Amino acid sequence: DHGLQPLLHRIAHGLKGLLTLALAIAALAPGGVLADEWERHPLLDARWRLSIGGFFQTTDSELSVSRPDSNKPKPRIDFEEALGLSQHDTRISGHVYWKFGKKWSVALQYLDREATASAALAKDLDWEGDTIPAGLTATGGVSNEVYRLFFGRTFSQGSNHEFGAGLGAHWLEIGAFIEGEFFLDEESLGFERRNVSAGAPLPNVGAWYTYAFSNRWAATVRADYFSASFNEYSGGLTNMAAGIQFQAWRNVAFGLDYNYLSLDVDVDADDWIGSADFVRKGPFAHLTLSW
Numbered sequence: 001d002h003g004l005q006p007l008l009h010r011i012a013h014g015l016k017g018l019l020t021l022a023l024a025i026a027a028l029a030p031g032g033v034l035a036d037e038w039e040r041h042p043l044l045d046a047r048w049r050l051s052i053g054g055f056f057q058t059t060d061s062e063l064s065v066s067r068p069d070s071n072k073p074k075p076r077i078d079f080e081e082a083l084g085l086s087q088h089d090t091r092i093s094g095h096v097y098w099k100f101g102k103k104w105s106v107a108l109q110y111l112d113r114e115a116t117a118s119a120a121l122a123k124d125l126d127w128e129g130d131t132i133p134a135g136l137t138a139t140g141g142v143s144n145e146v147y148r149l150f151f152g153r154t155f156s157q158g159s160n161h162e163f164g165a166g167l168g169a170h171w172l173e174i175g176a177f178i179e180g181e182f183f184l185d186e187e188s189l190g191f192e193r194r195n196v197s198a199g200a201p202l203p204n205v206g207a208w209y210t211y212a213f214s215n216r217w218a219a220t221v222r223a224d225y226f227s228a229s230f231n232e233y234s235g236g237l238t239n240m241a242a243g244i245q246f247q248a249w250r251n252v253a254f255g256l257d258y259n260y261l262s263l264d265v266d267v268d269a270d271d272w273i274g275s276a277d278f279v280r281k282g283p284f285a286h287l288t289l290s291w
Contacts, residue, residue: 043220043245043247044160047098047099048097048099050097051287053285054286055090055093056090056284057282058281060277060279061278064076064077064275065127066129076277079117079141083118083140085141091111091112093286095107095286103164104153104154107152107168110146111145111146111280112146115141120137121136129184131183136180138178138180140179143175144278146173147170148168148224160212162208162209167206168224169201170204170237172200172201172263175197176195176196177193178193178195179193180192196274204225204239215247217245219244220245221240221242222240222242223241224238232268233265234268235263236263237263237265238260238262239262242257243257243258251289254285256285258281259281261279264276
């Protein structure tokens with residue numbers, strides 16, 4: 001309940017900003033943008049779509065880091081629980097779509113997050129086999145960027161629906177750090193800052209379905225999935241969204257989606273042996289321009 005009220009406030013504030021922007025665009029646009037009627041919903045016909053808005057995300061971030069010579073997996077650090085990292089965040093997110101030919105399309109999506117916090121530890125924190133004991137203060141943070149590139153082909157379409165599938169990749173940039181006084185066998189190692197980072201593309205398969213209730217209202221669902229070993233990573237990725245869009249004018253629409261992104265991988269890189277588990281979910285309120 002404590003997190004719901006601020007979330008609803010941020011959504012309302014974001015929608016107000018999108019409405020103001022849309023009205024400004026409509027006022028400056030030529031008469032064609034304000035046309036009252038068009039045959040099909042632009043989600044089915046438009047060659048280009050550009051969506052930008054606020055992602056009101058709830059997050060969960062867990063990582064573990066082991067020494068290269070250690071065969072024992074280390075417990076994951078829940079950054080939100082251990083350090084009081086905020087689970088609620090609002091970020092600007094965008095999506096670009098281009099349909100070329102009758103059946104082919106390409107889409108690009110961007111998401112990011114960066115957060116830090118400090119707290120007195122309720123329990124020991126393990127990093128590469130060294131420990132910051134309970135009771136001491138530690139500072140930590142996480143950052144991640146996600147670029148989604150997807151090539152799709154339409155397999156079924158009609159006057160009010162479209163189904164397609166394709167292949168893509170998520171380029172991931174993951175980082176985390178812990179700062180505090182580390183101990184090994186009760187001997188202080190001093191105040192240190194430890195950090196890890198990794199970046200790589202993860203290929204995925206995906207599909208989508210769009211249904212237009214009218215020339216103004218339409219709904220879309222999509223899902224991407226990856227589960228395999230690829231280079232230094234092994235694990236799974238799920239990226240799903242479901243939403244509805246209202247076409248206020250021919251080239252201007254408002255949309256509200258629910259996005260869910262989950263990454264759970266083991267990392268075996270030169271500078272990071274461990275695991276990462278990120279979940280980002282929440283509503284995405286956006287303004288969409290189409291032409």
